[in-house]
Amino acid sequence: MDNKHWWRGAVIYQIYPRSFLDTDGDGVGDLPGIVDRLDYIARLGVDAIWISPFFKSPMADFGYDIADYRDVDPLFGTLADFDRLLDKAHSLGIKVMIDQVLSHCSAEHAWFRESRESRDNPKADWYVWADPKEDGTAPNNWMSLFGGVAWRWEPRREQYYLHNFLAAQPDLNFHNPDVRAATLDNVKFWLDKGVDGLRLDAINFCFHDRQLRDNPPKPKEKRVGRGFSADNPYAYQYHYYNNTQPENVAFLEELRALMDRYPDVAALGEISSEDSLATTAEYVSEHRLHMGYSFELLTDDHSAGYIRGTVERLEAAMTEGWPCWAVSNHDVQRAVTRWGQGDASPGLAAQLVALVCSLRGSVCLYQGEELGLPEADVPYADLQDPYGKTFWPNFKGRDGCRTPMPWTTQESAGFSDGRPWLPIPAGHRAISVAAQEADPSSVLNRVRAFLAWRRGQPALTAGSITFLDAPEPVLAFRRDGEGQSLLAVFNLSAQPVHWSLPDGLAVRPIDGPGVIPGQLAQGRITLPARGVFYARID
Incomplete structure (x- = not known):
C-alpha cells in the first residue's frame, strides 16, 4: 500500500x-x-x-x-x-x-463541573441545557440509548441537561x-x-x-x-x-x-x-x-x-x-x-x-x-x-x-x-x-x-466489487482492480452446497489459505459447510 x-x-x-x-x-x-x-x-x-x-x-x-x-x-x-x-x-x-x-x-470533567454550577459562568453554554416544561417534566421526548429519558435534572441550575447515553455522560453543545x-x-x-x-x-x-x-x-x-x-x-x-x-x-x-x-x-x-x-x-x-x-x-x-x-x-x-x-x-x-x-x-x-x-x-x-x-x-x-x-x-x-x-x-x-x-x-x-x-x-x-x-492480492485491498446472482446461502462477488480480477464465493451455511458459474465466466481456482476450500468441476463449484472458493477471472 x-x-x-x-x-x-x-x-x-x-x-x-x-x-x-x-x-x-x-x-x-x-x-x-x-x-x-x-x-x-x-x-x-x-x-x-x-x-x-x-x-x-x-x-x-x-x-x-x-x-x-x-x-x-x-x-x-x-x-x-x-x-x-x-x-x-x-x-x-x-x-x-x-x-x-x-x-x-464524563460528568466529572472539569468543563461540566463548572457548567452545572450556574447559568452565567464561562462554561454555562458548553452543554445542552434546557428549561423544564411548565409541569416540571423534561424538555422533550428524547430517549437515552442506555434506557429511560435522555434528560437529567440539575438542581444548581434548575435545568435539565441532555445525555444521549448514560446520565454520567452529558452531551457537549457543539453549536457553541x-x-x-x-x-x-x-x-x-x-x-x-x-x-x-x-x-x-x-x-x-x-x-x-x-x-x-x-x-x-x-x-x-x-x-x-x-x-x-x-x-x-x-x-x-x-x-x-x-x-x-x-x-x-x-x-x-x-x-x-x-x-x-x-x-x-x-x-x-x-x-x-x-x-x-x-x-x-x-x-x-x-x-x-x-x-x-x-x-x-x-x-x-x-x-x-x-x-x-x-x-x-x-x-x-x-x-x-x-x-x-x-x-x-x-x-x-x-x-x-x-x-x-x-x-x-x-x-x-x-x-x-x-x-x-x-x-x-x-x-x-x-x-x-x-x-x-x-x-x-x-x-x-x-x-x-x-x-x-x-x-x-x-x-x-x-x-x-x-x-x-x-x-x-x-x-x-x-x-x-x-x-x-x-x-x-x-x-x-x-x-x-x-x-x-x-x-x-x-x-x-x-x-x-x-x-x-490477502496482502498479495491487490484486487482485495483496492479493487471494485460486483456481486453475482446466487441463491441462498451462497454469496458471490468479483473484485476487479490493480491489474487483477478475482472471484470470491462463500457458503454461509453449515451444509454443503453447489453453485454453477455464470455463463461465459472463465476462472482458474487459487488457494485462499486458512479457509475450507471449495472445488470446481465442469463449471460447477462444490462448497463444503462454511466453504470458500477463490479464483482468478480470465
Whole structure:
C-alpha cells in the first residue's frame, strides 16, 4: 500500500485495553500489556491497531466517559507508557489509531463541573441545557440509548441537561464555537504525539436540534435495534432530532482540515443513524472523514441477500468515499455466536474473517476474533455493564464480548495474576493463544495465513466489487482492480452446497489459505459447510 493512503484496504485490529493483558495484577488490562503483545499483533499480519479509550475516566461506561482527554487513566498506565506503545508499534510497522469520544464526556470533567454550577459562568453554554416544561417534566421526548429519558435534572441550575447515553455522560453543545475549538485542540494534542488515526465514537451525535423538537414515534413493526435491544424504549422513536444534524457536516470538514495538516493520518467514524448507510456516504469524502462504518453487519441477519443488499446500498451511495467493515466489536455479541446459531466451529470463524476481508474497504477485526471466541455467558452476579444491568434478562449487555483475552489455558488465562474484572470461560481458555499456536489448522493460524495471502492480492485491498446472482446461502462477488480480477464465493451455511458459474465466466481456482476450500468441476463449484472458493477471472 502507498503509505500516504495506508488506511485504504487496511486491516485494523481493535484492542479493548481493559481486557487485553494486565501487567500489574489489578485484574484490568493496561497499556504496558498492549506493549508486551505488540509482537503477537505484528505476527497476525494486521496493518494497524485501534485502542478503545484509555483516558482518565470514572469508568461509568468503561472509558467512554472521559474526564480528561489529554491524560491516561492510572488504571491503564501513564502517558510515558503510551509513548512507549507508539514507538514500539511504529518500529514493527503497525499504525496506531485511538478512540476519540467527542459528542459527550464524563460528568466529572472539569468543563461540566463548572457548567452545572450556574447559568452565567464561562462554561454555562458548553452543554445542552434546557428549561423544564411548565409541569416540571423534561424538555422533550428524547430517549437515552442506555434506557429511560435522555434528560437529567440539575438542581444548581434548575435545568435539565441532555445525555444521549448514560446520565454520567452529558452531551457537549457543539453549536457553541468554543466547544468545537476546544474539542479540536484536544484532538490536536494526540496528533502532535504522532498517532496515525482516530476512531470517532458516535460521531453523528455531536449536534442536536436547536429547537429541541420531539422525535416522532416509530411503528412497532419497525423497532429493530442495531446494537441495542428491540424492547429498549430508544427503539420506539425515529431519532431525527437528537443526532445526525446538518451542522455536523461542517464540523467534520473542520476536523478534516486539522487532520490534513498531518501526514498520513486517517479518521474512521462510527455512525449509527436512522439510515446509517446514507449518513456514512454523506460523511465520508475527500473533505470529511477518510472512512466510515456502521452497525449494518453487526446484526443477527447474516443471509447472503442481506450482506449483498447492505454492501450494494453503500456502494451506490458512496461515490467517492472509502468504507470500513466489521462483524464484531466491543458493543455486540461475538460474530461466531451471532451468525453461527450454535455452530461456533473453526471453519465458521475463519470464514467470517475471510468474508469481511474480501469486501471492498478497510476492515476492523476485534481482539479474539482471530481465535474464534464465542460469546461468553456472564452471570448477573458478575455483570459489569450498566446497559446490561438495566435491560436484564431480555438483553444481557456487552460483557459477553468483553471478557479478557485468553492467552493460556490456565485459570486466569495468562491475562492477569489477580482476579480478572470479568470471568474468563473455560471454553475460552481451551482455545487460547497458547492452545492454538502449535496447531496448523487452528483459527489463529488460519487467520495469519489468510491475512498474509490477502496482502498479495491487490484486487482485495483496492479493487471494485460486483456481486453475482446466487441463491441462498451462497454469496458471490468479483473484485476487479490493480491489474487483477478475482472471484470470491462463500457458503454461509453449515451444509454443503453447489453453485454453477455464470455463463461465459472463465476462472482458474487459487488457494485462499486458512479457509475450507471449495472445488470446481465442469463449471460447477462444490462448497463444503462454511466453504470458500477463490479464483482468478480470465
